[in-house]
Amino acid sequence: MIKTNTILQDTFGRVHTYLRISLIERCNLRCTYCMPEEGVQLSPKNKLMSYEEVYDIAKTFVDNGVTKIRLTGGEPLIRKDFPVILEKLASLPIELSITSNAVIIDKHINVLKSNGVKNINISLDSLDREKFKHITRRDNFEKVYNNILLLVKEGFNVKVNAVLMKDFNDNEIIDFIEFTKDLPISFRFIEFMPFDGNKWDASKMVSYKEIMDCVNTAFSKDKIERLQDAPNDTAKNYKIKGYKGSFAIISSVTNPFCDSCNRLRLTANGQLKNCLFSAKESDLLTTLRQGKSIEPIIQKAVQGKLKMRGGMNTIEKLQNPQLHTKNRSMTAIGG
Ligand code: SAM
Numbered sequence: 001m002i003k004t005n006t007i008l009q010d011t012f013g014r015v016h017t018y019l020r021i022s023l024i025e026r027c028n029l030r031c032t033y034c035m036p037e038e039g040v041q042l043s044p045k046n047k048l049m050s051y052e053e054v055y056d057i058a059k060t061f062v063d064n065g066v067t068k069i070r071l072t073g074g075e076p077l078i079r080k081d082f083p084v085i086l087e088k089l090a091s092l093p094i095e096l097s098i099t100s101n102a103v104i105i106d107k108h109i110n111v112l113k114s115n116g117v118k119n120i121n122i123s124l125d126s127l128d129r130e131k132f133k134h135i136t137r138r139d140n141f142e143k144v145y146n147n148i149l150l151l152v153k154e155g156f157n158v159k160v161n162a163v164l165m166k167d168f169n170d171n172e173i174i175d176f177i178e179f180t181k182d183l184p185i186s187f188r189f190i191e192f193m194p195f196d197g198n199k200w201d202a203s204k205m206v207s208y209k210e211i212m213d214c215v216n217t218a219f220s221k222d223k224i225e226r227l228q229d230a231p232n233d234t235a236k237n238y239k240i241k242g243y244k245g246s247f248a249i250i251s252s253v254t255n256p257f258c259d260s261c262n263r264l265r266l267t268a269n270g271q272l273k274n275c276l277f278s279a280k281e282s283d284l285l286t287t288l289r290q291g292k293s294i295e296p297i298i299q300k301a302v303q304g305k306l307k308m309r310g311g312m313n314t315i316e317k318l319q320n321p322q323l324h325t326k327n328r329s330m331t332a333i334g335g
């Protein structure tokens with residue numbers, strides 16, 4: 001039964017109904033903006049959530065008002081018990097979705113369908129095979145590209161995410177938009193964000209404004225339609241009139257959307273993060289394993305959520321490596 005006096009409301013009145021669960025720290029790609037080439041320091045196996053623990057923690061959140069869960073990672077599909085986790089979570093009254101790099105998603109179509117997953121986010125940072133190889137440090141372009149087409153054919157709602165980097169893939173903005181001409185996908189440009197180990201530098205980032213300048217140069221004003229964003233949407237949505245798909249910009253750096261944030265994050269080793277940018281974590285797994293209630297820890301973590309980007313409320317603070325390198329790398333947070 002959902003409680004009305006929710007422990008998921010923070011001191012700014014934001015009610016958190018969306019939980020992103022990272023199932024795994026490992027990944028079958030090595031995207032340069034996400035993790036270092038050598039990978040990241042992994043948690044010992046006995047410190048990672050089992051599928052039962054994922055379910056127990058998720059259920060506590062759902063009992064307290066969470067209505068939406070997204071499974072992410074690392075790469076969630078390389079976890080051997082992914083189908084079991086999906087099936088267990090699908091028994092909860094939630095909208096269940098996943099974020100994946102799509103390298104092996106063709107093997108999971110049936111299990112995704114049978115467990116009611118409709119919304120799938122896929123990463124694709126270039127439409128050029130060599131560039132894809134360079135950024136992911138793996139040669140999987142065809143697989144990912146064909147799997148995106150397969151997901152669309154199979155009737156999933158597909159969003160494709162690209163992190164734009166100056167002088168690398170920023171010359172593909174219009175190609176990415178053209179990709180939405182005949183495909184009913186939402187193509188989302190994500191501003192490059194700073195995390196531990198990704199050598200962030202503001203000069204590498206392509207901003208919302210720069211993306212829109214490029215779009216405005218390529219298309220006449222009357223062809224560009226601003227769409228209504230969904231409540232709590234992190235993206236500003238647009239469409240080129242007549243195209244089957246749409247495009248959007250996620251501007252966490254230059255235009256943060258913290259005021260309407262409804263998200264919490266659970267890492268694969270059972271730590272609750274109240275914000276993507278917060279270095280602070282609350283250990284739910286240890287308490288769960290002690291057989292105690294995790295609700296007081298969740299409540300305290302939510303109450304401690306800062307107004308904006310984990311306290312990095314200016315670009316200057318975000319740019320300060322002493323602040324952003326205290327956080328994990330993105331692959332260990334679960335983007
Ligand atoms: N492996 C899956 C994937 O790539 O979609 C799920 C995990 S990945 C960490 C989730 C999302 O985080 C991806 O869309 C990725 O592009 C994004 N991401 C990773 N590092 C980022 C960064 N430094 N800035 C912006 N987005 C980032």
Ligand code: SF4
Nearest residue numbers: 027029031034074101
């Ligand atoms: Fe893996 Fe996703 Fe990170 Fe790329 S963005 S290294 S696919 S977790």
